[in-house]
Amino acid sequence: MPTLNEVARRAGVTPATVSNVLRGRGRVGEATRQRVLEAVQALGYRPHLSARALAEGRPPTIALMVSSIANPFYPEFALVVENALRRSGRFLIICNTDGDPQTGRAYLEQIAGTLSAGVLVMNANLDFADLRATVRRGAPVVLCMWERPLDPPGLPCVAVDFRRAGELAAHHLLTLGHRRIGAIVGSKVSGIHAARYDGFVAAMQAAGLDGAGAPVRYAPDTTQGGYAATSELLARHPDLTAIFATNDLPALGAMQAAADLGLDVPRELSVVGITDIQLARESRPALTTVAVATTEAAELAVELLTELVEAPDSAAGATARVCVVPAPRLVVRASTAAPRTKG
Amino acid sequence: MPTLNEVARRAGVTPATVSNVLRGRGRVGEATRQRVLEAVQALGYRPHLSARALAEGRPPTIALMVSSIANPFYPEFALVVENALRRSGRFLIICNTDGDPQTGRAYLEQIAGTLSAGVLVMNANLDFADLRATVRRGAPVVLCMWERPLDPPGLPCVAVDFRRAGELAAHHLLTLGHRRIGAIVGSKVSGIHAARYDGFVAAMQAAGLDGAGAPVRYAPDTTQGGYAATSELLARHPDLTAIFATNDLPALGAMQAAADLGLDVPRELSVVGITDIQLARESRPALTTVAVATTEAAELAVELLTELVEAPDSAAGATARVCVVPAPRLVVRASTAAPRTKG
């Protein structure tokens, strides 16, 4: 592969000039400019990105940390991220942590700052201490889809009001007339779905019900998790008329469980989720859910990170800016309906 | 961030020695070894991957080209790829081509050889000429999931016998007693699903039916595509008792169309797909499909590419090795059954 030097030689100029031409820096005479361009063309020259990364002090690369890219939510997000990065001439490294903080730390230590200029963090179960260390090492970190806008994490983040999302979902069920509602909370209590559940509880209480006392199960954030949780809930509380799930995947699992139990959704059981992933539209019955602004969040996250990466690095860490995306909104589909009149 | 040099200074040795210690090359005295390790520890040193890439002449990175990571098949594949790479200390760059050869070429030209040591190609609609140019530039290319083992593409590849998969799927329907079967072929005729359709036609003919004459629709490789194609097929040929789709996504779309038409699957319409993606298990009814060895293919692809990347580069391009994964196998679930007796 031809190098800058070879191009320079061929054009009868120095490497510095070629560099200037290629990146539009510094003044270059139109004649030399042309000669350089021709040489580039003739040789099929492409800049060596690793060399450039070294010289510039930062790679054209961003890392996206996820627990598993196979979770149906992540690819939708990653797609937008990749597009946004591509537009700015950057590239995307996918880091699967397998939900293991150790793996996450290993990734951060290896590539942050040396192979990736910055880090985008989805729900990857990372230690905040590791993230802060990463920032100290000079690689900005942005948290994507932070759940509680009012309770900033001390790191730059894009926040989504998931508490509100929980409220909206619960409120929808209540409005339909449901009173005996079971809740499925993805990941552990202290986990990131707490805000969504808080919203549910609040909406229930606002309706004069004992929200915190409603049947609840904590389950892995998967269809299987939702399936198992629903089976249990229904076994223990056969009178439930609706299921509130903090995420779409468990909600989809709830619908499967209902189907396997011979329960008609929504006639005999209503199900509502949160997020509005692609699958929610495609399931039968289609899932009623609360849509969050995924695309906007992804774009904001990239924008924010890009800014930090390019910032004169002092200002970067100090800011810890919080961007809030548009409010979640209810999307009514076919998985919810008024409860059957008893009898 | 501390550099090799600083570590060396602190340990009272030269950079070369530190390098040797860190990568276990060359002989180093146990005492110095310890001192170096301590210095590394104390300073929190991590190698600068971009610098190393430059010096070694190749980055620790592999590019995976896909048309869109949001296609449910890719993340499953990418997950395995990432894991395999991680085990060998490499990193994964995701390149979405949006199905556009131009975008694909731009990616290849930019990163192949300079930011990624090699390229893994899924069905990303790339020009073969561009791929060959990439190889010439020194970046090995491996085609993942090549469809026709008997018809190698002239590039190293991992092949899956999709023709056989098509046969298996069709044969299953025929065995159940179906005779009026509609086919949905993902992507265009000349496209990569041709082998699967060939298998279908062959199986039909073997059963004494006019395979090539069976109702067929070409559709985008998506649920929507399958939905639309099924609606059309059923409108035109109300007597169809089964749908054969060359991929799971369109098959899932077919089931949705059936549901929306009030047709019971499998009682009134059987549906079979190919691939066995996660969703196939999770749909209701669960999809009968032909499983291909995705995991094995992903691992083989990484293995093959790694070999080529590390090869003394002359031998690399010449080989064009073809690895074949285990044969596809039928997975019977709930979306297929014997056709209803007429009347």
Place this chain on the structure above:
DNA sequence: TTGAAAGCGCTAACAC
């Protein structure tokens, strides 16, 4: 407007 030169952080011969 262009050139010369120093260096980014690391590796790899080869010499001691």
Place this chain on the structure above:
DNA sequence: GTGTTAGCGCTTTCAA
């Protein structure tokens, strides 16, 4: 065993 010396290909002052 350990040090010396050259780069890898590019960017970026600073001079000319």
